[in-house]
Amino acid sequence: MFDFNPFSMLFGFLILLGVIPNLFYMAGYLNHIERKFHFLLHYFTFIISMFGVVLSNNILVFLFFWELMSLSSWQLILTEPTPKNLKAARFYFFMTHFGFVFILFFFLLVSPDNLTMSFDYLKLNIQNFKYPTLLFLLMSLGFLSKAGAVPLHVWLPYAHPAAPSPVSALMSGVMLKVAIFAFLKFLFMFNYWPIEWGIIILIIGALSALIGVLYALSEHDIKALLANHSVENIGIILIGIGVGMIFNTLNLPIISAFAFIAAIYHTFNHMSFKSLLFMSAGSVLYETHTKNIEKYGGLIKNMPITAFSFLIAAISISALPPTNGFLSEWMIFQSMLSSGGINNIALKLAFPFSIFALALTGGLAIACFVKAFGISFLGLHRSENAKHAKEVNTLMQIGQILMAVVIISLMLFVPFIIKFINLSTPILNIYDKIFPNIWIMKSVNGNGGSISPLILVIALIVVTSVIYFIYKSLNIKERVYHTWACGYEVGATNQYSATGFAGPIRKFFTWLYRPKEHKITETLSGHKTKFSYSFYEVHVKPLFEESLYSGTVKLANIISYYVYKISHFEKTKYVALIFNLIILVLFSYRVFYHEISWGNIVLEITIIAIFTKILLLGDKK
Amino acid sequence: MIINYFLTIIFIALISPFLTGLIKSIKMYLLFKKPLSPFQPYIDIAKLFKKEVIYSKETSIISRISPFLVISPLVIVLFLLPPIYSKSFYVSFMDAFTITGLMSLSTFFLMLLGLDSASSFGGIGSSREAFISALVEPAMVLTIFAISLMAGNISISKAAVSLSTHFPVIYSASFILAAISFFILLIAENGRIPVDNPETHLELTMVHEAMVLDVSGANLALIELASSLKFAIFATLFATLFLPFGENLCWCLAFIVFIIKLLFICLAVALVELNTAKLRLFKVPNLLAVSFVFGFLSLTTYYILGA
Numbered sequence: 067m068f069d070f071n072p073f074s075m076l077f078g079f080l081i082l083l084g085v086i087p088n089l090f091y092m093a094g095y096l097n098h099i100e101r102k103f104h105f106l107l108h109y110f111t112f113i114i115s116m117f118g119v120v121l122s123n124n125i126l127v128f129l130f131f132w133e134l135m136s137l138s139s140w141q142l143i144l145t146e147p148t149p150k151n152l153k154a155a156r157f158y159f160f161m162t163h164f165g166f167v168f169i170l171f172f173f174l175l176v177s178p179d180n181l182t183m184s185f186d187y188l189k190l191n192i193q194n195f196k197y198p199t200l201l202f203l204l205m206s207l208g209f210l211s212k213a214g215a216v217p218l219h220v221w222l223p224y225a226h227p228a229a230p231s232p233v234s235a236l237m238s239g240v241m242l243k244v245a246i247f248a249f250l251k252f253l254f255m256f257n258y259w260p261i262e263w264g265i266i267i268l269i270i271g272a273l274s275a276l277i278g279v280l281y282a283l284s285e286h287d288i289k290a291l292l293a294n295h296s297v298e299n300i301g302i303i304l305i306g307i308g309v310g311m312i313f314n315t316l317n318l319p320i321i322s323a324f325a326f327i328a329a330i331y332h333t334f335n336h337m338s339f340k341s342l343l344f345m346s347a348g349s350v351l352y353e354t355h356t357k358n359i360e361k362y363g364g365l366i367k368n369m370p371i372t373a374f375s376f377l378i379a380a381i382s383i384s385a386l387p388p389t390n391g392f393l394s395e396w397m398i399f400q401s402m403l404s405s406g407g408i409n410n411i412a413l414k415l416a417f418p419f420s421i422f423a424l425a426l427t428g429g430l431a432i433a434c435f436v437k438a439f440g441i442s443f444l445g446l447h448r449s450e451n452a453k454h455a456k457e458v459n460t461l462m463q464i465g466q467i468l469m470a471v472v473i474i475s476l477m478l479f480v481p482f483i484i485k486f487i488n489l490s491t492p493i494l495n496i497y498d499k500i501f502p503n504i505w506i507m508k509s510v511n512g513n514g515g516s517i518s519p520l521i522l523v524i525a526l527i528v529v530t531s532v533i534y535f536i537y538k539s540l541n542i543k544e545r546v547y548h549t550w551a552c553g554y555e556v557g558a559t560n561q562y563s564a565t566g567f568a569g570p571i572r573k574f575f576t577w578l579y580r581p582k583e584h585k586i587t588e589t590l591s592g593h594k595t596k597f598s599y600s601f602y603e604v605h606v607k608p609l610f611e612e613s614l615y616s617g618t619v620k621l622a623n624i625i626s627y628y629v630y631k632i633s634h635f636e637k638t639k640y641v642a643l644i645f646n647l648i649i650l651v652l653f654s655y656r657v658f659y660h661e662i663s664w665g666n667i668v669l670e671i672t673i674i675a676i677f678t679k680i681l682l683l684g685d686k687k
Numbered sequence: 688m689i690i691n692y693f694l695t696i697i698f699i700a701l702i703s704p705f706l707t708g709l710i711k712s713i714k715m716y717l718l719f720k721k722p723l724s725p726f727q728p729y730i731d732i733a734k735l736f737k738k739e740v741i742y743s744k745e746t747s748i749i750s751r752i753s754p755f756l757v758i759s760p761l762v763i764v765l766f767l768l769p770p771i772y773s774k775s776f777y778v779s780f781m782d783a784f785t786i787t788g789l790m791s792l793s794t795f796f797l798m799l800l801g802l803d804s805a806s807s808f809g810g811i812g813s814s815r816e817a818f819i820s821a822l823v824e825p826a827m828v829l830t831i832f833a834i835s836l837m838a839g840n841i842s843i844s845k846a847a848v849s850l851s852t853h854f855p856v857i858y859s860a861s862f863i864l865a866a867i868s869f870f871i872l873l874i875a876e877n878g879r880i881p882v883d884n885p886e887t888h889l890e891l892t893m894v895h896e897a898m899v900l901d902v903s904g905a906n907l908a909l910i911e912l913a914s915s916l917k918f919a920i921f922a923t924l925f926a927t928l929f930l931p932f933g934e935n936l937c938w939c940l941a942f943i944v945f946i947i948k949l950l951f952i953c954l955a956v957a958l959v960e961l962n963t964a965k966l967r968l969f970k971v972p973n974l975l976a977v978s979f980v981f982g983f984l985s986l987t988t989y990y991i992l993g994a
Contacts, residue, residue, distance in 0.1 A: 364805075366747040386795055387760075387788040396784050403832060403841060411990060418986050421832060422825045422979070429824030432795055433817035440802030440813065446745055506780050515782040515841035522785070525766070530759040533909075537755070542905045543739035549746075549901050551806030556745060562802065562810020570818035574972055 069123030069185065072490035073254075076330070077120045077247040079486075083472055084240040084337050085113055091345050091465025092232040094458065098352055099230060105145050112138040112236065116244050125173050125188065126181045132169065132248075136162040136212075139241060142233045143225055154228035161221040165211035172204040172252075189255045198256060202263055205252050206270075212245035215304055216274040219297045220611045223281070226296070227289035227357060231348020232465075234289060238296045239341035243333050246303060250330075253311075254492050261315045265416070268308030272423040274301025277610070279430045283437070283568045284579055284606040287357045288347045291438060292340065295383065298427060299336040303329045305420060306398045312413070313404070321404045323493040324500070324510045328397030330487045335390045338476055339379040342469040346376035349462055350442065353455035359441050359564050363448035368455045373443045375466040380435040382473055385428050388522035390477040393507070395428065396517055404511035433571060441564040448558050480507065480519050565604055572604070579606045642677050649674055691775030691938070696765050698942075703919035704728035704912070706953050711886075713957040728915065735908035743901055745805040753800040754906040758913040760789040764920050769847030769927040772941040773934040777844040783831040786843060787824070790876075790920075793913060794820050800910075801898030812897025815968060819882065819894065822975045823875050826868060829982035833865045834928055836989055843924070850931040857993065864985035866929040871978035873921045873956070875971070877914070880960035882971050922952045 092109065099105050115138055118131030140162070143155040176191045177183045183191075195201055211218035226234045253259070278297030285291040306329025313322035349372045350365060351357055366373035382389035402424070405417035447453040457463070476483060481504045488497045499510050509515035549556045572579055586601040653670055708725035715722040742750055764786050770777040794816065801813035831843075837858045838846035855862070875882045883894040899910050926948040927934070933944030966974060 364745075364747070366749065370748075381792075381795065384791075384795065385788070386792040387785055392788055396788075399784055399828070400841075403835070414990050415987065418829060418832065418983060421828060422983075425825035425828035426821070428791075429821035432791055432824075433821045436795060436798045436802070436813060436817055440799055444747060444749060444799065444803040445805040509782075509841070511841075514845065515784070516780045517782060517785050518780055522763075522781075525763050526759060529762050530755050533755050533759055533762070537905060537909075540736060540905065542736075545739055545741045546744050547741050549743035549804045549806050551804070551808055551901065554806070556805050558805075560807050561805050562807050562814065567802075567810060567814045567817070570814060570968060571821065573969060574818070574822075 067124050067127050068121045070121065073251065073492065074120050076487065076490040077243065078117060080243055080334055080337055081113075081116050081120060081240050083334075084236065084243075084341050087345075087465045087468035087472065088232055088236055088239075088341065089465075090468060091235070091348075091462050094461030094463075094465065095230065095232050095348065095352065099145060101145060105142070105230070108138045108141040108145075109233065112142060112233075112241075116240060119244050120247055123185050125177055125183055125185075128185075129170070129173065133166065135241065135244065136166065139225075139229070139233070139237055142237075143229045145230050145233070151228040154224040158221050158225040161211060161218070165208045165218070167208075168204045168211075169208035172201060172208060175201065175204070185251075185255075192252070192255045193257045198258075199260070199263070202256070202259075205249065206266070209245050209249040209252075210270070210304075213242050213249065213300050213304075214245075214274075214297050215270050215300055216277050216297065217610050217614055219274065219278070219300075220608065220615060222293040222296055223285070223290040223608075226293035226344075227287055231289075231344055231351060234293075235341040235344035235348065238293060238344055239337045242296060242300060243337055246300070246333055250307070250491075253307075259311045259315055261312060261413075264308050264311030264313075264315060265413075266308075267304050267311060268416075268420055271301045271304030271306075271308050272420045274298065274304060275427040276301070276423050279427050279434060280575060280578060281606070281608055283430060283434045283571055284581070284604075286359055286564050288350070288359050288362075288438065288442065289344070289357055291359075291434070292343050292347060295343075295431070295434070296336075296340060298431065299332070299340065299383070302395065302398060302424065302427070303332050303336065305329075305424060306332060306401065309398070309401050309420075313401070316408060316410075318404070319494045320496055320499065320510050321401055323488070323496050324397065324404075325401035326491060326493050327484060327487050327496075327500075328394055328401055330491060331397065331484065332391075332394035334483065334487075335382065335394050335473075335476055338469060338473045339382045339391060342375055342379040342466060342473060343383065345462070345466050345469060346372045346379065349458040349466065350455070352458060352462075354449070354451040356449070356451060359438065361449040362442035362452050363445045363558065363561065364443070365447075365452060365455060366443040368452075369443075369457045371457060371463050372466065373439075375470045376443065377439060378470050378473060380439045382477075384432040384435045386432070388477065388519055388526060390473060390480070393477065393480055393517070393519055395424070397509070399424065400509035400511060400515045403509070403515065430571070433568075437564055437567045441562075441567060445561045446556070446558045448561070477519065478523070565602070572606075578609060580609070580612075581606050646674055646677050688774065689776045691772055692770070692777065695768075695771055695775065699765060699768070699919050699923055700762075700916065702946075702949070703915040704732060706919055706922060706949060707885075707915045709950070709953045710957045710960070713954060714961055717957070717961055728911070732908045732911060735911070736905050738904040740904035740906055743804055746803045746901075749796075749799050749803045750902075750906075753796045753803070754902070754909040754913075756796040757793050757800070758909050758916070760793040761913050761916045761920065764789050765916070767843070768920065768923050769844040771923070771927060771934060771945040772938055773848055773851055774938075777848070779842055779845055781843070782841045783835065783843045783846075784828070786920075786924075787827055787831070790917065791820070791824070793917070797898055797910070797913075800902065804901035806901055808897045808900045812894055812900070815883075815894045816898060818968070819875060819971060819975075822972055823872055826975055826979040826982050827872055827876075829979065829986065830865050830868045830872065833861060833982055833985040833989060834869075836986070837862055837865070838928075843928070847927040847931065848934075850928065851934040854931060858989060860992070861985040861989040862929075864981045864988065866925075868978045868981035868985065869925060869929060870955075871974060871981070873925055873952075874959060875975060875978070877918045877921060879956055881963045881966050881974060884965050922949050925952055 115131045115134035122128040122131055140159050214222045226238055275298050278294050278301055282291050282294035306325050310322045310325035382391040385391045385395040402417050402421050405414055408414050481501045485497045500508055505520055506516055506518045581604045584603045587597045588599040590596040590598055649670055705725055708728040712722040712725045767778050767781045798813040798816055801809035835841040835846050837855050838850045840846045878885055878895040902910055930948050934941050
């Protein structure tokens, strides 16, 4: 039933790292929740089910825990059943089962007779299956819809904000990683990956990264912002996996292993900083009772520990050195730079595009987290709630501090983490090539990229403190006065807002966002430029949701309208229907025997059209 | 030689305010104004260090720690720069991504500083800086990628050394394209005229100045030092990577050649500033797109034509 192989243990460790700080945080958060029993029951079921998925060695057990994971998280979203949450939960329920169907298909195809088959036999079945691409597509649809890759990511910005904060930290930080685990686990069961698979994953990854960060930028709901960042980071992980698959196909196992390590290391990093971000956002939410970052402001003065844990995570997720986020993104960049050795010119040219996508993602992520941190924690309080916020209780603080410790240790103990990842993943052992000694981290490509995380950390600390002591020795006088701002009045309302901050970027990407602007002004007695009240708001509805999902709904509506019409008409119209069908059958019969002439086709199409129009559809009223 | 290494670092750190002052005086001279001494920035910074620091009561601890965190990553970058004299010691184990990353770290804290004072000017500056630097990043990475492929090494110091010893003449076409791309980035990242006007305090034009509007005294001196350091870093990178000659001469000659290269870059920047008008903020992406396209063209020529 269960198998404690190294790869499962690796992800079991990841879950453990994510869950332990979360337990402290949850204990602190608990008195904020009304239905405590309901919450606790599903919370622990959720954690156990994730361990179950990771450790299971049997199709039935795997599916059971997978479904349990979906259902318990679904119930957790419903902890506070407001109408908005109900809608989010329904959407999540639908999306997660949409994925589940594909996973089920996948298993039914590879194990036709025996659902209690262990994964060792399943591996043989997968390798002997005649249409591996079909399996791969089913698997990708199933697991990546859970992981939140484009275009199946739309449920994340709804489901994550609706859940209580410890749960969103778990869902975004850990559950998405379980999906990545499942994807990798079954991916490694194939004995051969055609190059197209790698390219598909690379494209999905690049798209997810860009789309995730772009929609995060336009978001004002702090938890939805973080959820969109999960889409981005899953994209970065998938870029790593895709690069690894491509290089593996091209028979470059060392670079391939490097890319896979990078992807899994980023998985760990994303778990750490995203959990911390959700926890800090949850603490802010707990104190201010709003998710809108336009209503925060100045929280660093009331909630220093929350603010600093958010800052650490923000620096890390923006991939700024010397943090762990930077290190994993550096590894992914390095693995893409190895494309110099490829012979295929189309692939060679494709890599710079994905490098471009990843670099743009990094730049936009910095902008986004300056916005998230700057608007929520700096400046003046933008609302009464923010003014009266206090630091959260000790248990929640402990949870945040523990998670910050996880982030910092993922940064400081890189060599050990990489070694651990490398040894427990079924790839080539290249640890000695990456870390000849623990001070220098080398890239495996021929270009000789290298970085030294520890020296960088030490250098930053030393240089900053040297400058600080020189500064202190100058004995500079200090004075506290109010903000100058060119003599203009400084107040809570005329600070820069989050909408304004993202303004230039939103304007540049208007073709993607297509924002809906609401502008209300009350002018003073006929003056065009003087007004007593003004309100401006921008809403961005994701394009994918607009086109792909709403489009599908519209199409289904149109089809069902005609089906409805056909099923409720007078008896005479059945005759027309049968007549049309007969003509169609005859027509296809003659097509089959090549006994057709153009005259016949035109004549019959005209007749079908006339009968369809007059008899079947009738006059439109 | 390790002495050369430290001398270079101290030299670049010391010369950096001179470079910005020099650009200003060249511009004034060409505009038929009475030119300022190029050493004026030193006087300004010294004066700022003597003044008292005013923290506004709206700010938080971020305002107190940011100036240090703005300057310290750039000081570290100084230690990672390519050598200006090929026999001198250099740090070989840090690559270009680290350098761009450290500069982004500095910008990150500068943007937070802008938002901390609760003034709308600071917000404007931060927002624009975020916009520009987000678009600079991909072009920067592509250019670095291109140059590292040509030099055969991604470590920036090693790339510079190998370019100066064996210049890949066959790749000169893609080399020039990358150089143009990098020059645009130099202008954009340092807030020179087509992108940002460093001399005005007008709301419409400013990016960098808006962010530091409420920083005073020694803190402002640190920020100003940081921005001139950033220019010096970019100028050094341009001088060592894209004008890779004269580095294997003898010690003092290499030094003089390097100074001449820096002066040449200052002159070029001053001429660009004189001959162009400040772009509207939403035209800046077009300029950066040019840079990106050149970076990409450089890669394409390298891959396809091998030229």
